[in-house]
Amino acid sequence: MHGMINRAIERFVRDTYGREVWQGVTQDLGLEYTEFEPMLVYEATVTGRVLEALCRALDKERDDLLEDIGTYLVSHPNVEAIRRLLRFGGVNFHDFLQSLDDLPERARLAVPDLHLPAMELREHRTSFFSLSVNSGALKMEGFGRVVMGLLRAMADDYGALVLMEHKGSRERTEILEIHLADAAFADGRDFQLSARVNV
Amino acid sequence: MSKMSSIQTAPGMDILCPLHVVLNATGHIVHVGPTLAKILAGRPAVGLRFLELFELKRPRIGQTMEALLGVSGTKLHLQLRGAPRTEMKGVLVPVPAESGLYQQGGALVNLSFGISIVDAVRDFALTSADFAATDLTVEMLYLVEAKSAAMDASRKLNQRLQGAKIAAEEQAFTDTLTGLKNRRAMDYVLTRLIDSETDFALLNLDLDYFKTVNDTRGHAAGDFVLQQVARIMVDETRGDDTIIRTGGDEFVLIFAGITNEKAISEIASRLIKNLEQPIIFEDEACKISGSIGAAFSCDYGKPTQAQMMEDADKALYQAKNAGRGRHVLHRPD
Numbered sequence: 296m297h298g299m300i301n302r303a304i305e306r307f308v309r310d311t312y313g314r315e316v317w318q319g320v321t322q323d324l325g326l327e328y329t330e331f332e333p334m335l336v337y338e339a340t341v342t343g344r345v346l347e348a349l350c351r352a353l354d355k356e357r358d359d360l361l362e363d364i365g366t367y368l369v370s371h372p373n374v375e376a377i378r379r380l381l382r383f384g385g386v387n388f389h390d391f392l393q394s395l396d397d398l399p400e401r402a403r404l405a406v407p408d409l410h411l412p413a414m415e416l417r418e419h420r421t422s423f424f425s426l427s428v429n430s431g432a433l434k435m436e437g438f439g440r441v442v443m444g445l446l447r448a449m450a451d452d453y454g455a456l457v458l459m460e461h462k463g464s465r466e467r468t469e470i471l472e473i474h475l476a477d478a479a480f481a482d483g484r485d486f487q488l489s490a491r492v493n494v
Numbered sequence: 495m496s497k498m499s500s501i502q503t504a505p506g507m508d509i510l511c512p513l514h515v516v517l518n519a520t521g522h523i524v525h526v527g528p529t530l531a532k533i534l535a536g537r538p539a540v541g542l543r544f545l546e547l548f549e550l551k552r553p554r555i556g557q558t559m560e561a562l563l564g565v566s567g568t569k570l571h572l573q574l575r576g577a578p579r580t581e582m583k584g585v586l587v588p589v590p591a592e593s594g595l596y597q598q599g600g601a602l603v604n605l606s607f608g609i610s611i612v613d614a615v616r617d618f619a620l621t622s623a624d625f626a627a628t629d630l631t632v633e634m635l636y637l638v639e640a641k642s643a644a645m646d647a648s649r650k651l652n653q654r655l656q657g658a659k660i661a662a663e664e665q666a667f668t669d670t671l672t673g674l675k676n677r678r679a680m681d682y683v684l685t686r687l688i689d690s691e692t693d694f695a696l697l698n699l700d701l702d703y704f705k706t707v708n709d710t711r712g713h714a715a716g717d718f719v720l721q722q723v724a725r726i727m728v729d730e731t732r733g734d735d736t737i738i739r740t741g742g743d744e745f746v747l748i749f750a751g752i753t754n755e756k757a758i759s760e761i762a763s764r765l766i767k768n769l770e771q772p773i774i775f776e777d778e779a780c781k782i783s784g785s786i787g788a789a790f791s792c793d794y795g796k797p798t799q800a801q802m803m804e805d806a807d808k809a810l811y812q813a814k815n816a817g818r819g820r821h822v823l824h825r826p827d
Contacts, residue, residue: 401636405640
């Protein structure tokens with residue numbers, strides 16, 4: 296698994312629950328390190344073991360934990376860079392949804408060995424979508440839950456009102472149902488193309 | 495006013511080319527696209543000559559409309575006159591002969607920011623809506639930001655690895671009991687000095703009576719004495735001198751840049767004097783001394799580590815044979 300993904304989980308735990316919880320988890324697992332290095336690649340099994348240990352330590356269901364990680368990635372100021380890169384995907388939430396198919400390719404442009412789950416959006420009728428999330432390339436279940444948390448937070452970011460449901464998974468493909476109830480429900484957060492805008 | 499003047503550009507041009515400019519036959523601006531209008535922020539453009547709004551940096555041509563039409567189809571390097579003097583790229587084409595919309599003899603110019611885009615987006619607070627849907631600018635900005643973030647992560651990794659490497663090297667060059675340098679470090683330092691033709695003095699120092707301390711007071715006392723000896727040597731030398739523990743109670747000191755016999759004699763005497771101060775271990779004094787033999791690189795046409803070590807050793811044995819607790823300098827015959 297790519298260090299970026301492991302590092303994201305680590306940052307989530309440290310920023311949300313504190314260093315002690317994270318150190319407890321690395322000790323429990325007998326890892327020889329306490330920090331994941333984002334630019335290195337780790338063996339595939341370590342991510343699953345970290346998640347299991349986290350569920351035990353936090354007394355949380357795996358699905359809920361994964362969804363929380365997705366929300367964290369968009370909404371926490373310590374990982375603002377991720378939110379900004381995602382916002383480049385579209386000028387509104389509808390536009391952003393349409394960009395999800397390209398997301399793995401966009402990520403690979405920046406970090407060539409970073410593999411993200413393959414996504415495919417279908418619009419069944421106006422404002423009703425389904426998104427399939429295929430984690431086959433990552434050898435790990437449950438990425439759809441991360442995507443769900445991430446989409447909820449992105450909807451808030453754009454100021455859109457969105458209803459979502461996880462429709463289960465088959466052979467590492469998860470289906471999310473998305474209803475864009477109101478694209479301009481609230482103001483949303485400001486986004487400037489330039490990271491350093493003169494005020 | 496004719497009907498022509500109210501329609502300044504073809505329908506859709508503002509969407510396809512939001513940075514375009516329409517010129518009439520005299521080279522005056524009759525229309526600017528919406529993004530260019532945003533950049534100008536209310537500055538009047540219509541009615542100005544194109545070359546009053548922009549300076550044409552390359553190709554260098556005259557200021558006439560004829561000259562402009564003469565470089566149609568080629569890349570123009572332009573700079574906005576007036577702050578923030580944004581550089582832009584452009585291409586000009588004469589209006590089609592049969593066009594009813596544009597004035598005969600006029601021209602269309604399309605512009606882009608080129609490499610100044612990152613600053614321009616900041617300076618003019620441009621948004622996705624300011625670029626044509628087919629324009630790759632937003633993708634490029636995404637890439638600039640994504641690559642910077644990735645580069646940042648790489649740089650941090652490199653710094654950490656560099657830190658770990660220095661720590662590992664430091665360890666590999668350090669005698670763990672005393673914190674002095676080890677034999678590997680000595681080889682490294684001597685090679686570097688000899689290769690760079692820097693003169694230096696080499697002192698071999700053996701502790702006297704140390705074996706007695708070890709035998710009668712035990713290894714803990716021996717280790718303690720060695721640590722105190724190391725501290726004395728560090729105190730008596732400069733920061734850039736190199737102090738090496740080569741073996742049990744054997745040390746080498748390297749003084750780069752010192753060729754003066756008197757200076758080395760003084761350092762050697764002072765070292766021995768301080769070594770002879772009783773070292774208290776568990777309320778009992780341990781008494782030792784030291785013998786020193788020295789050699790100077792400036793005494794050799796082409797100094798080698800082996801020859802200098804041998805000569806310094808000879809001097810050291812002379813010092814020991816002469817009764818210990820003293821120093822002898824090796825000098826050429």
